[in-house]
Amino acid sequence: MKGGIYCRQRCFLCGKNLRDDSRRRGCFCPDHPQVAATKRFFVRFPPDIFRNFTSYAEAERFLIGLRYKTDEGSFDSRDYRVSRPMGFANLADKYLAVKRVGVSASHYRNLSRYMQRAKDAWGLTNIKDLGYAEIEDLLVSQSGLSTKTRSNMKSCLHDFWSWVGKRRLIPKPMLPDFPETPFELGWRKIIDKATQEAIIEEVRRLTWDLNPKVWLGIRWLSIYIEMRPGELLKILEDHIDLGLGGFIIPHPKEKRPKFIRLLDEDLDAIRSMPRGLPHLRFFRHGTAVRKGCRPGQSFGEKYLYKWWKRACTNLGVEGVDLYGGTRHSTATALQDRFSPEEIRRNGTRHSSKAFDRYLQARADGALEMAKASTQLTGGAKVVSIEDRLLGGR
Numbered sequence: 001m002k003g004g005i006y007c008r009q010r011c012f013l014c015g016k017n018l019r020d021d022s023r024r025r026g027c028f029c030p031d032h033p034q035v036a037a038t039k040r041f042f043v044r045f046p047p048d049i050f051r052n053f054t055s056y057a058e059a060e061r062f063l064i065g066l067r068y069k070t071d072e073g074s075f076d077s078r079d080y081r082v083s084r085p086m087g088f089a090n091l092a093d094k095y096l097a098v099k100r101v102g103v104s105a106s107h108y109r110n111l112s113r114y115m116q117r118a119k120d121a122w123g124l125t126n127i128k129d130l131g132y133a134e135i136e137d138l139l140v141s142q143s144g145l146s147t148k149t150r151s152n153m154k155s156c157l158h159d160f161w162s163w164v165g166k167r168r169l170i171p172k173p174m175l176p177d178f179p180e181t182p183f184e185l186g187w188r189k190i191i192d193k194a195t196q197e198a199i200i201e202e203v204r205r206l207t208w209d210l211n212p213k214v215w216l217g218i219r220w221l222s223i224y225i226e227m228r229p230g231e232l233l234k235i236l237e238d239h240i241d242l243g244l245g246g247f248i249i250p251h252p253k254e255k256r257p258k259f260i261r262l263l264d265e266d267l268d269a270i271r272s273m274p275r276g277l278p279h280l281r282f283f284r285h286g287t288a289v290r291k292g293c294r295p296g297q298s299f300g301e302k303y304l305y306k307w308w309k310r311a312c313t314n315l316g317v318e319g320v321d322l323y324g325g326t327r328h329s330t331a332t333a334l335q336d337r338f339s340p341e342e343i344r345r346n347g348t349r350h351s352s353k354a355f356d357r358y359l360q361a362r363a364d365g366a367l368e369m370a371k372a373s374t375q376l377t378g379g380a381k382v383v384s385i386e387d388r389l390l391g392g393r
Contacts, residue, residue, distance in 0.1 A: 001067060002045065002066075003043065003066055003067065005042075005059045005060060005063055006027070006041070007040055007042075008042070011031070012035065013031075013032050014031055014032060016030065016031060025057075037056070039054060039055075040052075041053045041056055043062050043066075045066050045080075048081070049066065049081075051080065079128070086127055086170075087125065088118065088125050089119045089123055095163055096112055098163070104230075110156075114152065121141070122134070127170065128174060130176065131176040131177075132177045132178070132179065135176060135178060147181070147182065150181050151181040151182075154178060162175075188321065188323065189319045190332050191320055191325055191329050192329070193329070193330070193373075196222055196325060196330070200218055202311035203218050203307050203311045210286075211289075212269075212273070214307050216269060217283055217299075218326065221304075222327075222329070223330070224260050225334075227249065227260055227327075228327070230253075231253070232283065232304075233281070233283050235283065237275060237277065240282060242267055242270065242271065244259075246261040246267075247259070248260075261367040281298040284296055285297045305322045309322075334372060337372055
């Protein structure tokens with residue numbers, strides 16, 4: 001039969017190795033049957049399984065299990081290697097290494113947090129031993145997490161097991177089912193357009209001498225609602241095409257590039273600003289910088305948010321974040337003039353396709369939406385950089 005039990009002890013009478021005798025359930029000397037092994041047993045099972053045991057009974061149970069799995073057709077030598085290649089924690093690290101080069105830094109941080117919680121719970125448990133019950137128990141045990149975060153964690157684990165299946169680490173029938181994780185999104189606090197414009201004007205007052213692009217970026221977020229703050233900050237000088245009247249976002253959340261048409265006053269504002277090399281971020285620090293920043297350095301992901309909150313504090317506006325106070329508030333205000341479908345299609349453009357034959361029409365629709373967003377309370381004229389410097393503040 002495949003595999004066997006061996007012993008490191010020798011006969012104290014003749015020095016020969018003690019051999020396995022399954023009928024007597026032990027290891028004995030072939031010439032002196034009365035000499036039996038008492039310790040140092042091990043099982044060797046091809047192709048590469050080697051395991052030590054303190055008693056013959058333990059080694060026997062292990063070997064019987066291996067032979068049973070072989071006959072059953074479920075034997076996998078990886079399950080018994082010392083390195084535990086099928087352990088959840090080891091595979092989770094490999095999964096995260098793959099994701100690190102394929103997703104944004106913020107997305108990777110979230111995935112890493114979710115997987116760390118699972119690693120803390122399951123450690124090196126073989127993934128074949130993890131199923132619906134273990135996943136459900138893990139998700140239920142995550143106290144302190146919102147229902148949305150718990151659902152995101154479930155999605156991360158589901159993606160992990162999809163990755164396991166694609167790498168054929170386990171057969172597809174062994175992939176676990178996943179529990180339902182219903183959630184209800186919280187409501188962001190929004191503001192009316194008059195309050196929004198007052199905050200943006202306060203941002204202009206606070207930051208104009210430091211860097212006009214702080215005000216410009218927040219203004220754009222309140223007008224061009226198809227754009228997210230993270231997408232805005234990643235705009236390069238090379239992405240801006242004044243001839244076409246806007247800029248391209250090559251890697252938005254929708255996974256399809258999109259073109260943002262700009263109002264004439266915003267195009268004039270760009271023309272009045274010093275331009276940089278094509279590979280530089282458009283939203284970067286100028287020569288006047290505060291402590292911790294250096295000229296030419298890109299805005300941090302929370303830089304605009306910091307100035308938005310400072311302006312809100314000065315005006316006594318509480319509980320309104322940058323995303324809710326710009327994109328969400330504008331989209332809500334536009335419902336007075338447009339249907340929800342028009343706002344979705346030409347405003348937020350959640351399902352738009354870039355670089356197709358409808359690009360120009362959809363971009364024009366978004367431009368009309370942007371114009372309307374500036375007229376909800378009369379709008380404020382954009383003054384060029386030169387006018388500001390000449391005293392038009």
